[in-house]
Amino acid sequence: MRVAIVGATGYGGIELIRLLRQHRHVTEVSVFSSTQAEAPLTSTYPHLQEVYKGILQPLDTKRLANEYDVVFLSAPPGVAANLAGDLLEGSAAIVDLSGDLRIKDASVYEAWYGQEAADATITRQAVYGLSEWNGEKVSKAKIVANPGCYPTAILLGLAPAVKNNGIDMKSVIIDAKTGTTGAGKNPSATTHFSEMNESMKIYKVNEHKHTPEIEQQLSDWNEEAGAVTFTPHLVPMSRGIMATMYATCTSDSSAQEWIEVYKAAYEGHPFVRVRENGFPATKEVYGSNYCDIFLDYDARTNRLTIVSVIDNLVKGAAGQAIQNANLMNGFEAAEGLELFPIYP
Numbered sequence: 001m002r003v004a005i006v007g008a009t010g011y012g013g014i015e016l017i018r019l020l021r022q023h024r025h026v027t028e029v030s031v032f033s034s035t036q037a038e039a040p041l042t043s044t045y046p047h048l049q050e051v052y053k054g055i056l057q058p059l060d061t062k063r064l065a066n067e068y069d070v071v072f073l074s075a076p077p078g079v080a081a082n083l084a085g086d087l088l089e090g091s092a093a094i095v096d097l098s099g100d101l102r103i104k105d106a107s108v109y110e111a112w113y114g115q116e117a118a119d120a121t122i123t124r125q126a127v128y129g130l131s132e133w134n135g136e137k138v139s140k141a142k143i144v145a146n147p148g149c150y151p152t153a154i155l156l157g158l159a160p161a162v163k164n165n166g167i168d169m170k171s172v173i174i175d176a177k178t179g180t181t182g183a184g185k186n187p188s189a190t191t192h193f194s195e196m197n198e199s200m201k202i203y204k205v206n207e208h209k210h211t212p213e214i215e216q217q218l219s220d221w222n223e224e225a226g227a228v229t230f231t232p233h234l235v236p237m238s239r240g241i242m243a244t245m246y247a248t249c250t251s252d253s254s255a256q257e258w259i260e261v262y263k264a265a266y267e268g269h270p271f272v273r274v275r276e277n278g279f280p281a282t283k284e285v286y287g288s289n290y291c292d293i294f295l296d297y298d299a300r301t302n303r304l305t306i307v308s309v310i311d312n313l314v315k316g317a318a319g320q321a322i323q324n325a326n327l328m329n330g331f332e333a334a335e336g337l338e339l340f341p342i343y344p
């Protein structure tokens, strides 16, 4: 499989390169840059010396569309919206890591992203790549919208309860924490060391762009779904997302019954591990494509507390993108992704 990465100098791109190195069917990984064409990738990432010798190439949609089997777009929102139309004319499968192709309603995208939406003919074709729940469509797709990092953790954590009609959809509250790599490679006033170290920040309350993505998928699964409260926080770690979801149950239940529901839902899906007991920590999935989930039921309040953790750069970005590309190319979902978490 010949692979091209647009945005290879970014965090999503460099994680794609790390993971694709383990992939037995990848014969070539070419890297593309909008600002550093002709430079070796090692000028940005010296840790790749002797490991990866690729030279950054200028963006050329004709070449991307026709010379590769898979093109990963790992660039800021707006780039896929611009490139996807031309790319779709070629033979390559396309996986976009940005939010450009996830939201089906253009006016919703424009309201939350504050920029023009991709052409509807493109978003209509794009399959939402939460492959544990959408694998069949992904395997037939020409273009996949890789889910956002928060939505990946949140939707995998909520799905069995939501699809089971086991919770009151109006009661769902999502509280999530992320590390700073979620904001990409460029430092900012909120993410630089002295701002983040020994601190914790709540941000984009009731206005985070992942809110409509979460709501869109929940509505597909359950007709009672509506608006959700989703509150993100930035915590002083590089990688990792912990999403904690609270929901009122529609009937009396027990933690054990719920765990059985979750285990059944994710049977045969190697990257979602429903814990037997004990809530997971982000470090327990660090550097891996796993999403670990555990929950508890409080009989006093009749509420579920569900916790889901991922590595935002792996299951939340590059790992999930490769999982989708695998399905699109008829490979095992886990090809190239069977990495242990780095622990401690």
Ligand SMILES: NC(=O)C1=CN([C@@H]2O[C@H](COP(=O)(O)OP(=O)(O)OC[C@H]3O[C@@H](n4cnc5c(N)ncnc54)[C@H](OP(=O)(O)O)[C@@H]3O)[C@@H](O)[C@H]2O)C=CC1
Pocket (backbone or CB within 6 Å): 006, 007, 008, 009, 010, 011, 012, 013, 032, 033, 034, 035, 036, 059, 073, 074, 075, 076, 077, 079, 097, 098, 099, 147, 148, 149, 181, 182, 183, 184, 185, 186, 312, 313, 316, 317
């Ligand atoms: N970081 C994360 O945890 C996650 C990120 N994402 C999404 O993945 C995408 C990449 O994120 P991330 O790697 O963190 O971001 P970074 O900011 O680290 O990297 C983005 C890369 O995009 C390239 N780029 C910028 N402008 C353009 C352009 N006009 N055309 C082509 N390429 C461009 C840049 O490379 P160059 O200048 O060399 O072209 C840059 O290195 C984003 O859409 C992000 O929202 C999704 C899930 C999780």
Ligand SMILES: CC(=O)N[C@@H](CCC(=O)OP(=O)(O)O)C(=O)O
Pocket (backbone or CB within 6 Å): 097, 098, 099, 147, 148, 149, 150, 178, 179, 180, 181, 182, 183, 210, 232, 234
């Ligand atoms: C810390 C931080 O800023 N995180 C980012 C993560 C979003 C992201 O990566 O965007 P997509 O997954 O939609 O492409 C944020 O909250 O906006």
